[in-house]
Structures are given as structure tokens and as C-alpha cells.
Amino acid sequence: MNSFKELFDSVKNYCLENEKMPSAAIKTWLDPMTPLDFDGENAVFSVLTDFQKNIVVNNYNKILTEAFSDLLGLNVNIIINVSSNENDSAAPVPTEDEIEKKNAELEQSYKFANYDYTFDTFIEGPSNSFALACSKSVAKNCGESDVSGYNPLFIYGPSGMGKTHLITAIANEVRITRPEYNIVYTTSETFGNDLIAAIQKNQISDFHKKYRNADVLLIDDIQFLAGKERMQEEFFHTFYKLHQEGKQIVITSDKPPKELITLEARLRTRFEGGLIADISAPDFETRLAIITRKSELLNLKMPAEVSEFMANRLKSNIRQLEGAVLRLKALNHFAGSPITISMAQSVIRDVLTDEQPIPITVEKIISEVSTVYGVTPDDLRSNKRSQQISIARKVAIYIVREITDMPLASIGTEFGGRDHSTIVYSVNSIVASIEKDQNLSNLVNDIIKNIRDKSKG
Numbered sequence: 001m002n003s004f005k006e007l008f009d010s011v012k013n014y015c016l017e018n019e020k021m022p023s024a025a026i027k028t029w030l031d032p033m034t035p036l037d038f039d040g041e042n043a044v045f046s047v048l049t050d051f052q053k054n055i056v057v058n059n060y061n062k063i064l065t066e067a068f069s070d071l072l073g074l075n076v077n078i079i080i081n082v083s084s085n086e087n088d089s090a091a092p093v094p095t096e097d098e099i100e101k102k103n104a105e106l107e108q109s110y111k112f113a114n115y116d117y118t119f120d121t122f123i124e125g126p127s128n129s130f131a132l133a134c135s136k137s138v139a140k141n142c143g144e145s146d147v148s149g150y151n152p153l154f155i156y157g158p159s160g161m162g163k164t165h166l167i168t169a170i171a172n173e174v175r176i177t178r179p180e181y182n183i184v185y186t187t188s189e190t191f192g193n194d195l196i197a198a199i200q201k202n203q204i205s206d207f208h209k210k211y212r213n214a215d216v217l218l219i220d221d222i223q224f225l226a227g228k229e230r231m232q233e234e235f236f237h238t239f240y241k242l243h244q245e246g247k248q249i250v251i252t253s254d255k256p257p258k259e260l261i262t263l264e265a266r267l268r269t270r271f272e273g274g275l276i277a278d279i280s281a282p283d284f285e286t287r288l289a290i291i292t293r294k295s296e297l298l299n300l301k302m303p304a305e306v307s308e309f310m311a312n313r314l315k316s317n318i319r320q321l322e323g324a325v326l327r328l329k330a331l332n333h334f335a336g337s338p339i340t341i342s343m344a345q346s347v348i349r350d351v352l353t354d355e356q357p358i359p360i361t362v363e364k365i366i367s368e369v370s371t372v373y374g375v376t377p378d379d380l381r382s383n384k385r386s387q388q389i390s391i392a393r394k395v396a397i398y399i400v401r402e403i404t405d406m407p408l409a410s411i412g413t414e415f416g417g418r419d420h421s422t423i424v425y426s427v428n429s430i431v432a433s434i435e436k437d438q439n440l441s442n443l444v445n446d447i448i449k450n451i452r453d454k455s456k457g
Contacts, residue, residue: 117168125286157279160317
């Protein structure tokens, strides 16, 4: 180990992997501990409050001692100091009943927070204003003949930007203004699972009744239908029937229709025939407004400097911001002390660990595929056409397309300057092969899983 911090990280991993502590406990109580000094006999840490110290000493001291012993073969004393000056006197050690009560209070505070996905709780900014305006218009006018150009409404953008919030807000608004409407909200995964279940139970008519009698059909993450021919077939006929009858359809995706190349062309063209709206990453002002609003909903007194600090650090998506505010609420609730920058730093570290894994790059994908197929990364970028290299190259291109947001032209550049049509052909070739060859399908899925697992660190 090069440092005490690295040693403590190993201790936490040991506790998690050997099921000594659940992940939630490690995040809540061990991650906020700052490693100060280790001399081979004493491991010294600091925490912000006496409450945190007492929880660790009372509940996890033995576990930590055993973890140090198993890893190092040494008997280590755990020493915890309180760095905060807010409480000079030692706080009483909380009992299990007191901790349980605190948990119940926290759960109740979440329960009654106005956290529903509505237009009122959606924070508007330059990155989402058009999508919001389109969603409001659809919710207000769905079923009207003069807004047929809004059907379907196709909202796309990266994960965590608010697509699900908007599509759910549409459903909630229509439910209020048109209670007689049959509103069907689903994800493409649920749609597929329902179809499989219907086929297995010989209840396909019930499946059709559920989806094809909708007045408003809202389907989240349509991209997951890619490569699934029977599901796409069923969705096409569902879409066609509803669209012909003037029923409103709302769809979300991580990519625009033209980039969903593994979807059937007849679906893509119909998606493109409606209104397309994108959502991108929020700017600083929007991020700050989201933090402020979420804090208000949770009755959390958030100092302005802490809000600004978090808005500057968490830039990727809205889900990050919401997760950070929720964790800060929990820490504030249990510690019983005012929110500080130090608290926010601890929370941000957790959020970034959870939601910002190591980026999946083309290099990592090519490396993984090369290893599996016994070829070199240079082979995949070359013009070599042996069967082994050709298949491996197509698989690598397919995976890049599936799990990254890289445009087709850029993918071609990464693979030796291949043109757009070659990339499309490679993807379609693997899609067709996967449908026919279960072994190939399993292999590709295993490769994708390995890549994603490695990206989590």
C-alpha cells in the first residue's frame, strides 16, 4: 500500500466483498471517515461529529479491527477523533431504538416531500426548454386534431437529464385533465417482458388489449427494443393502430431516431414523422436551481455557498444532483449539525463514485474484444479480412455503437477510417447474427457486461 488512504480503501472493499457490512452502511459511516495516520499499531481517523464517531465505535469497531487483522496480520487499534468544533462535549451513544427512530423520521420526511414528477417540479433551463414546451403542449392538447404534428413526441438525450420526469409529467397532467383517458405508461423493457409472458401463456390477445386500446401511450427508453425483431414487430403494429386512430404517443430514447440504426427503418421513419425534442446537460444556473428546489421539497436548510459548491462540482446530469441532495439530507438528519462544505465534499465523493464510473472508451472496447477473439487491437483497426479478425471487428463496432454515444462517422474513424455505410453494415450484420446464433448473443452480452463491470472500477 502506498498510503493510509489506499489501505483504508482496501479495508472497506474487504468489508463489502466479505459481506461484513452492507454497501449502504459503508457509504453512510465509513466513507465520511478521513484517514489521518497509521503507525502499524494505531489507525487514526477523523469524523465531523460525535454522533458519527459513536455510531462507528458502537457498531463497526470490531469489524474494522478484524478487517485490518485479516489484511495485514496485525492487531490494530481504531482511534477516531472529532474534527468539528461544533460540539465540545461528547454526545451520548445512540441506542438501537434511537437510530431506528431516526431512520423512521427520515423515511417519513421523504414520503411527504412533494417529489412527484410533475411540470411544477421540473426545473426549466436552456438545455430542456424546448422539450418542456413540447411536453406541456402534448399534455394540454392530446387527442386534438390540430396538434397532430406533435404525434409522436420523441424526446431524446443522455441518461439522467429528465426524460422520464417529462414523460411521467405528461401522464400525470392528462390524468387530471382527462380522467376518462386510458393512459398506458411503460418502458421498452416492460413491453418486451409483457410480450414474452403473453406468448408463453398464450395470452397475446390480452397483450394487444392492454397496449392497443390506449388513449395515450408513453414508452420510455425505446432504444432497448433494438435488435429484437418480434418486439419491434409488435410495437410497430401497436404504434400504427394508435397513430391511425389519432391517439397520442410519447417516446423517449438516449439517441435521436436516425441514430437508432438497429431499429427497423419503418419505425425510425415514423418516429421522425412527429416532433423531436432533445435534452442536454443543464448549465450552472439550472443545476443551482435544481439543488435549491430539491432542498426546499425536503425541507433542507442548504447554505448558498454549499449549493454553489455542489452545482460547480456535479455537472453531468440531474440524477447526480438529486442523489447528492438526498444523501446530504440523510447525513444532516443523523448528524444533527448544520450543513457544511465538508459534508458536501463527502457526499459528492460518494455520488461521483456511484454515478460516474470510469468512462467506457473505444480503446477499452477494442482491447476487450481483441482479448476474447485472440487478435490484436491493431488487427481490428487494419484492413485484414481473415474470418476471425473480420468477426471480431464487427463485434467491436457493434458494441461501440451499443454502449457509447459516439456518432457513426467517429466510429468509422476509430476503426481505420471506415465510412458510414461500412459501420452500418457491420452493426446490422451482428444484429442479424445474434438473432440466429444464441452462442454469439451470449458472447457479445458477456463482453458488454465485462466492459461495464470494469468501468465501475
